[in-house]
Amino acid sequence: MFATIWNTIFYHPILNIVLASYHLLWDNLGLAIIAIAILFRLILLPFMKRQTEMTKKMSTLQPQLKELQKKYKNNPQKLSQEQMKLYKKVGYNPLGCLVTFVPQLLILSVLIQVIRNVTNGSLDGIYPFVSNWINNGSEIVINTRFLVWDLTRSYNDVAAEFGRFAAVSLFYLLLSLLVGFSQYLMSKFTQVMQDPINVPVEEKKSTKKKDEPISPEEMQKKMTKSFMLILPLSTVFIAISAPSALSLYWVIQSFMLVLQYVFLDWDKTKKGVQNLITIYRGKQKKV
Numbered sequence: 001m002f003a004t005i006w007n008t009i010f011y012h013p014i015l016n017i018v019l020a021s022y023h024l025l026w027d028n029l030g031l032a033i034i035a036i037a038i039l040f041r042l043i044l045l046p047f048m049k050r051q052t053e054m055t056k057k058m059s060t061l062q063p064q065l066k067e068l069q070k071k072y073k074n075n076p077q078k079l080s081q082e083q084m085k086l087y088k089k090v091g092y093n094p095l096g097c098l099v100t101f102v103p104q105l106l107i108l109s110v111l112i113q114v115i116r117n118v119t120n121g122s123l124d125g126i127y128p129f130v131s132n133w134i135n136n137g138s139e140i141v142i143n144t145r146f147l148v149w150d151l152t153r154s155y156n157d158v159a160a161e162f163g164r165f166a167a168v169s170l171f172y173l174l175l176s177l178l179v180g181f182s183q184y185l186m187s188k189f190t191q192v193m194q195d196p197i198n199v200p201v202e203e204k205k206s207t208k209k210k211d212e213p214i215s216p217e218e219m220q221k222k223m224t225k226s227f228m229l230i231l232p233l234s235t236v237f238i239a240i241s242a243p244s245a246l247s248l249y250w251v252i253q254s255f256m257l258v259l260q261y262v263f264l265d266w267d268k269t270k271k272g273v274q275n276l277i278t279i280y281r282g283k284q285k286k287v
Helices: 002-024 029-043 045-071 076-090 097-119 128-135 155-162 167-194 216-239 244-264 266-286
Strands: none
Touching: 002 029, 002 097, 002 128, 029 045, 029 097, 029 244, 045 076, 045 244, 097 244, 155 167, 167 216, 167 244, 216 244
């Protein structure tokens, strides 16, 4: 039952969109994946706009939230109640991020399944009119070559055949590293969009005593910093063993997300980027 609903509503339509894009773009699977990544990011643009609006509201609430935390630091239940009253007053929904996250997760899950099946030549679910349009109803053979990559293969596959440092292997490794870089860039921009004004311009020496417990804010900053390093590294490890088609999609959709941030709130992006540049220059001077 679930499989039928999943295939009918999600998998089959997206499979046919991918195949139609492939045929429209001169039977080039790489261009089709790039087009699909751009298309679905545009579809998600209204959700991104909503998330950006929620982020703006959250930024304006920060001073009031800090006051509430000080006032009710010994009464978590009362603090929670007052926070919810404040959220309701300005129209902020703490679960607003799910409006963007759930559709993204859904689309990504379907696309991973579609790309894996297309690159493996499994086209079950293609609509008859799409099949007739592409190849007059005959068997469709997908061209999986794109520039220097065979989109069905991963770095590990190629390295096992030609060696890890062979020229052909390094092209696949480069694509995997691009996945990690795009994730790092996306994480940086997410941080900027969440709080561009309070990105620290320079690292201050901690005045905290040795035995003094770490504040929740400091703990959150440390966790965010660790996450921004762990996420890109983990995506590189996934990418080196995944078909290059998935890596290509990952890179394009990450860069498209950055462009969406810029498009939706240029002033905030500019302010955050300027602060990041200031931080970088300050670290360079120290070196």
